[in-house]
Amino acid sequence: MIPPSAHPSPTTAKRERRKEARPGELLEAALELFVEKGFAATRVDEVAARAGVSKGTLFLYFPSKEELFKAVVRENIAGRFAEWALEVDTFEGSTSELLRYCYKVWWERIGRTKASGITKLMLSEAHHFPEITQFYQHEVIRPGQMLIRCILQRGVDRGEFRALDMDYAIYLVLAPMLFLMLWKHSMGACVPDALGLEPEKYIAMQADNILQGLVVRPPSPSSPPG
Amino acid sequence: MIPPSAHPSPTTAKRERRKEARPGELLEAALELFVEKGFAATRVDEVAARAGVSKGTLFLYFPSKEELFKAVVRENIAGRFAEWALEVDTFEGSTSELLRYCYKVWWERIGRTKASGITKLMLSEAHHFPEITQFYQHEVIRPGQMLIRCILQRGVDRGEFRALDMDYAIYLVLAPMLFLMLWKHSMGACVPDALGLEPEKYIAMQADNILQGLVVRPPSPSSPPG
């Protein structure tokens, strides 16, 4: 038989895996805690403990709490915009349908996942981390706005939407999403009934209303003209 | 003997005035710093220094940093809702005009003042202060939502707006305001051009769009049908 050292024993393998997984586990733990409690109120011991390592080990991977924070944000920002842009480009159907589809997809992939916590984090702690805020602005906000702009432009170009001042129109789409994420992570976490709000219903109504304002002839998709 | 001066000497007056002014000065300083730096990163010495007193003096008026924070929140949300409700009740004109008027007034009295920082603060620090979050929910959020609901109901009752699911419609109005406040105090504070966004223009477009979705026959206030 091949001597044990040749291929990693299960234990070793596990170890190796763990070792490589360490930073990821730490980032995971840190994300949760930063979102839950904010930057200042999160203790590095807690992060380490939740990741199942010692405090010292954390500092082996991240030179400081601030760098840990930055890494958390960087890690979780991950530009999926290319992929999404492709989806938008290849979408077949009306732009109203596209917009609704985007809201739906956003809610499933971001809004209702832990990823939304990042946004809460960024908005809450922006002033402490100008550098990373700028980074966020470039990597997330701008591409996101670009994507929205593309969608709206598609509507205008195809004669579905009225003419729009794009620089401001994008916020029609953006504001409801940001609001929802924040609401969920702040008030929603403390005042349970503050989230009597059903996200899907909320999104549907926001989309309806936006579209009613946007489409050229309001053959309002959900509520036909009276 | 020299008769006591009929009115208090300037010095006395000054002292008295200062004494009465102290809590206000401290709250002002605290508001600024909390908004600038968040709860944890604000040092009580700093607050005291900015108010022109010593650390000890601060604790003469507020028993703890946390109570100071609560006082700041309480102070800055003082029931202006009664006054506003009256304005709404006595408003003469179309409900569309009323809504626009409300946005304008909100921006002037809250949105663009330091008071908007409170909202940012509350949303960012909600988890540290469940108690005060609840308080905020009761004293600010709920009355605010009530007011919006009244406005929308007025529109519906007068046949100006279509039928609405009120529980969700209020967010059509609320979300854009909250978004603006947050944007201004987080991204806006770091990435100056993130606020290339002109608030007045932003508000106008949001109002336009909402109304276009709300009014029965879209004699769209700003963009007449082509």
Add this chain to the structure above:
Amino acid sequence: MIPPSAHPSPTTAKRERRKEARPGELLEAALELFVEKGFAATRVDEVAARAGVSKGTLFLYFPSKEELFKAVVRENIAGRFAEWALEVDTFEGSTSELLRYCYKVWWERIGRTKASGITKLMLSEAHHFPEITQFYQHEVIRPGQMLIRCILQRGVDRGEFRALDMDYAIYLVLAPMLFLMLWKHSMGACVPDALGLEPEKYIAMQADNILQGLVVRPPSPSSPPG
């Protein structure tokens, strides 16, 4: 009628009286609090409040908390030893009777009054106030020991007591008294049943026992010889 300014109005009189009484009231309050809580844990505000004056006023009469403490001790030490020495000198009756009488008188005038708190105070805080401890030693301890020595010597001289090493015999009398005062003010204040101990009974037994050891022929007062 005589104009009010001619003789002090009742109010004025009261004021005057109060004014003169101030230091006394402060010392009274301070004694109570120092005994209750110790030197460090006693706040000067509390002393002032209990005396019904402002903190500033306290410092008008006593330049510091330490001086207040010293004044409290000095005030309450008051040599009543001259008077007692006279009582001892003129006592008619057996020395056993004298000793019992002294215990009784001590308990009534010192042991069970607030004055006993001073002893507790002195013993507890001695190390903080070497100066006043020395003073206490000279003004209280030594005269007290002297008095006891006189009593015992009287017994020896009259052939009632056996020969004694006076330097140590005095502690036979002293220790039970000190013990009782301390017990009452420390354990007794916290563990109520620690004072199931009835002082009069305790004293009686201690006196009995001491005397049984002292008198030449032990016609033991309470338990006749077998």
Add this chain to the structure above:
Amino acid sequence: MIPPSAHPSPTTAKRERRKEARPGELLEAALELFVEKGFAATRVDEVAARAGVSKGTLFLYFPSKEELFKAVVRENIAGRFAEWALEVDTFEGSTSELLRYCYKVWWERIGRTKASGITKLMLSEAHHFPEITQFYQHEVIRPGQMLIRCILQRGVDRGEFRALDMDYAIYLVLAPMLFLMLWKHSMGACVPDALGLEPEKYIAMQADNILQGLVVRPPSPSSPPG
């Protein structure tokens, strides 16, 4: 490769030893300082410094100054009563001898060691720590009284001592010990000649006197009947 040394290197050993020794060193230092200066006047930095560690380290082992105090008390009263009870039970000889033996042993093991400072501490600070005072009452005072009661009862049972009201008789034995500890740690610390008092001689006389009061026929051990 160089084989790992068979026994831990001296350095390692030292570290390990230190780690385990820390709490003990801190308790030792705390005991000394609390006894010297009282609870309030003792600074945690001082305790840490005397133990040769930093302030932070102290809080690694004791969550607060108060808990440190409690630990000091607990540590120093450790149930030596069981052992003593055994000594009493198995003692061979007269009860008078037993009592003298107990005094001697007490002085050597407690009275003249730092442990006696704990008593001083407890009596002085009792009011600050009702909880620990109760603890002390249960764990030290009560067992101590029990032991004394056993001794006296032994005397009575064997016909050596006269009939006694045990609830009060125990204080005949207890009071002289407590007095001595207090004296030593308060007056004795300030007024050196206040301790001209030789403890052994003091104890001997107290024991003599007590026994003379207790034994049925006063074949007084030190002073034969005249």
Add this chain to the structure above:
DNA sequence: TATGAATGAGCTTTCATTCAT
């Protein structure tokens, strides 16, 4: 004389960070 607002040194406690093992 009396006040009480103001002070600031000094305390306990926390926690990110280091480093010997």
Add this chain to the structure above:
DNA sequence: TATGAATGAAAGCTCATTCAT
């Protein structure tokens, strides 16, 4: 690589003391 004991700067808060009125 991983540990966790140790650190010490910095924070919140207290309270004896001062002083303008």
